[in-house]
Amino acid sequence: MRVEMFTFLVTATIVLAGSLGVVLLRNPVHNALSLIGTLFGVAVLFIAQEAYFLAAIQVIVYAGAIVVLFLFVIMLLGVDKSESLRREPILGQRPAAIVAGVAILGLTLTALLSSAARVTGEQSVLAPLDPAVPDINRLGRVLFTEYIFAFEVTAVLLTIAVVGAVVLIRRAGDPIDLGEFPDGTMGDVLAARAAERNPTIDDAADEEAGLDETADDAAATDDAAATDDAAGGER
Amino acid sequence: MSALLSAVTPLLALDPMLEGDIGFTQVLVVLLKVLVAFGGLLVTVIIFIWFERKVIADMQNRLGPNRAGPFGLLQTVADGLKLILKEDLLPERADKPVFKLAPFLMLIPAFLTFAIVPIAGNFNDGNDGVVTILGQETFMQVADPQIGILLFLAMSSVAIYGVVLAGWSSGSKYPLLGSVRASSQMISYEAALGLSIGSVLLIAGSLSTNAIVAGQAGWQWNLWMTGLVPFVIFLIAGTAELNRPPFDLVEAEQELVGGFHTEYSAFRFAMFFIAEFLNTVTMSAIIVTLFFGGPSGPDFGITGWVSDYVLPFVWFFLKVLVFLFMFVAFRATLPRLRYDQLMDLGWKLLIPLALGWFLVLTVVRVAADEELAAVEVLGVGVLAFLGLLVGGGLLLLSIRASAAKRAAAAAEDAADESEGVR
Numbered sequence: 050m051r052v053e054m055f056t057f058l059v060t061a062t063i064v065l066a067g068s069l070g071v072v073l074l075r076n077p078v079h080n081a082l083s084l085i086g087t088l089f090g091v092a093v094l095f096i097a098q099e100a101y102f103l104a105a106i107q108v109i110v111y112a113g114a115i116v117v118l119f120l121f122v123i124m125l126l127g128v129d130k131s132e133s134l135r136r137e138p139i140l141g142q143r144p145a146a147i148v149a150g151v152a153i154l155g156l157t158l159t160a161l162l163s164s165a166a167r168v169t170g171e172q173s174v175l176a177p178l179d180p181a182v183p184d185i186n187r188l189g190r191v192l193f194t195e196y197i198f199a200f201e202v203t204a205v206l207l208t209i210a211v212v213g214a215v216v217l218i219r220r221a222g223d224p225i226d227l228g229e230f231p232d233g234t235m236g237d238v239l240a241a242r243a244a245e246r247n248p249t250i251d252d253a254a255d256e257e258a259g260l261d262e263t264a265d266d267a268a269a270t271d272d273a274a275a276t277d278d279a280a281g282g283e284r
Numbered sequence: 285m286s287a288l289l290s291a292v293t294p295l296l297a298l299d300p301m302l303e304g305d306i307g308f309t310q311v312l313v314v315l316l317k318v319l320v321a322f323g324g325l326l327v328t329v330i331i332f333i334w335f336e337r338k339v340i341a342d343m344q345n346r347l348g349p350n351r352a353g354p355f356g357l358l359q360t361v362a363d364g365l366k367l368i369l370k371e372d373l374l375p376e377r378a379d380k381p382v383f384k385l386a387p388f389l390m391l392i393p394a395f396l397t398f399a400i401v402p403i404a405g406n407f408n409d410g411n412d413g414v415v416t417i418l419g420q421e422t423f424m425q426v427a428d429p430q431i432g433i434l435l436f437l438a439m440s441s442v443a444i445y446g447v448v449l450a451g452w453s454s455g456s457k458y459p460l461l462g463s464v465r466a467s468s469q470m471i472s473y474e475a476a477l478g479l480s481i482g483s484v485l486l487i488a489g490s491l492s493t494n495a496i497v498a499g500q501a502g503w504q505w506n507l508w509m510t511g512l513v514p515f516v517i518f519l520i521a522g523t524a525e526l527n528r529p530p531f532d533l534v535e536a537e538q539e540l541v542g543g544f545h546t547e548y549s550a551f552r553f554a555m556f557f558i559a560e561f562l563n564t565v566t567m568s569a570i571i572v573t574l575f576f577g578g579p580s581g582p583d584f585g586i587t588g589w590v591s592d593y594v595l596p597f598v599w600f601f602l603k604v605l606v607f608l609f610m611f612v613a614f615r616a617t618l619p620r621l622r623y624d625q626l627m628d629l630g631w632k633l634l635i636p637l638a639l640g641w642f643l644v645l646t647v648v649r650v651a652a653d654e655e656l657a658a659v660e661v662l663g664v665g666v667l668a669f670l671g672l673l674v675g676g677g678l679l680l681l682s683i684r685a686s687a688a689k690r691a692a693a694a695a696e697d698a699a700d701e702s703e704g705v706r
Contacts, residue, residue: 076379078379078382078449078452078453079382082382082449085445101429101430101431102430102431102434104431105431105434105435105437105438106434108438108441108442109434109437109438109441112438112441112442113437113438113441113442113444113474114441114471117441117444117445117448117467117471118471120445120448120449120452120467121448121464121467121468124448124452124460124463124464125464183430183490183491183492184430185430185431185491
């Protein structure tokens with residue numbers, strides 16, 4: 050029992066310190082880092098309960114993907130300054146948060162105090178149901194037989210979320226600028242730019258050489274950004 | 285030994301971890317394995333840095349390091365000493381605690397991943413690599429957790445933080461750009477990495493690295509059991525995950541000065557440097573474990589401790605060496621990818637291919653489980669492969685079509701604009 054107690058005390062300290070850090074620190078990046086601390090602590094607690102697969106997924110999905118995306122957004126938006134706590138971005142946000150917080154705390158306390166051993170309605174377990182079978186096999190079997198419907202619905206939900214994200218970021222009338230990464234070698238790009246800067250020289254040269262206009266047009270249609278009658282200048 | 289044991293026992297009683305059925309010898313075995321594995325890993329890294337510089341020098345018709353020690357072997361040690369003695373600069377605009385934390389976040393996952401790699405043990409006698417040390421039956425790897433290879437994925441996702449936080453906390457533009465590139469690159473390629481591991485798990489039927497290696501004994505290497513494609517994807521995605529050339533946009537000198545560790549100096553820089561090479565060695569070891577049968581190999585009829593420790597380790601080391609050389613050759617021969625090419629390769633080729641190949645393997649596996657004849661299994665596999673080709677063709681077509689549509693829209697916009705100007 051001492052091993053479990055020792056592990057629990059150390060990890061619980063980390064989890065609590067991390068969650069306090071998420072709330073109290075001013076810098077968004079420090080908040081994200083505290084969140085990682087909490088997530089790691091919870092992963093260790095999972096291992097202490099011998100739920101190895103859950104612990105691995107906790108680290109890979111939450112710590113590895115989601116918080117990295119948080120950090121990514123924080124960096125790209127440049128909100129790495131300490132924010133003033135006086136300003137309230139959404140009206141009535143603060144009272145609502147207090148009400149929600151008290152409600153959640155009340156619910157948790159009620160659940161914990163009213164039923165000492167059966168919080169979720171199931172007997173709690175401290176060891177794998179069958180030590181010979183890894184828990185991922187057990188989880189897989191249950192997910193793809195008993196809970197297949199819930200599993201598939203969740204999959205559809207995630208797909209909808211992905212499609213929705215793609216639709217939302219693509220505003221109409223604002224196509225992606227393909228000119229940012231043009232085709233061809235750097236030499237072609239530089240030549241095109243030079244021609245763009247002083248088209249008169251090119252035009253004059255073309256006329257002097259008596260080049261066929263149709264050949265110019267044919268070449269211009271290849272160029273995605275070509276305008277119709279400035280074709281000679283585009284090249 | 286017994287004198288030592290009796291002397292240490294009262295002390296051990298104080299350790300809460302040593303109660304119950306965990307005895308002194310178990311702890312001693314673990315400590316021994318940790319020391320041997322990580323000590324060996326560090327020495328390998330020091331030699332690998334010399335090896336890389338020497339091989340690249342050969343390929344570029346130079347001499348390479350040849351002053352410190354025989355053949356310049358001690359050059360890495362000399363560099364390390366120099367870096368320790370240098371001044372440790374802290375940029376004024378740096379976020380100091382995070383700046384100090386970042387190198388450790390790189391180094392520690394690099395070490396931890398190696399814990400799940402089996403480095404020796406006899407896999408030919410049907411004992412699945414069990415060896416007996418001090419009367420304890422154990423595997424020749426530091427740990428064999430249930431989640432096995434998932435630990436590798438978890439650690440590689442933690443390593444991203446080292447890069448991201450190093451770049452952000454430097455308080456400077458170029459490191460920040462480098463780290464933003466790094467995070468998007470590593471997240472993109474982790475998907476392909478995970479999907480190609482999925483193919484291996486489908487064949488092995490277990491997450492444990494020991495079981496994966498045991499399943500490959502007797503030349504049943506996953507390299508051909510999974511049909512080569514997952515290996516190629518893993519190699520490419522792994523190189524990208526390591527941020528090594530040709531995927532080293534994270535530290536592209538010409539664009540970003542030095543990348544995410546521009547502001548680091550002295551020993552903190554050395555930690556990034558060591559972590560990078562540690563990761564390369566570990567990635568080679570993981571490739572060998574997943575696809576090349578780990579330490580298993582022919583034992584020439586030898587039994588006893590030679591076939592338990594020496595021969596498997598030699599096989600393992602030779603296989604790892606091949607991949608270390610391959611990574612060096614990549615660096616010496618391939619030009620760096622452009623950023624859009626990097627993203628195209630990851631998202632439009634590797635991820636769909638890995639997913640499609642995984643589905644083909646699943647179909648074959650199901651056919652085999654239904655106990656069809658070998659010809660029928662092969663036929664089903666070919667059918668699934670054709671399906672993969674059709675799906676891939678459709679995907680390619682849709683990508684092309686939408687690109688053409690966007691180009692047409694852009695051309696129309698440009699035409700409108702020029703008319704408006706006139």
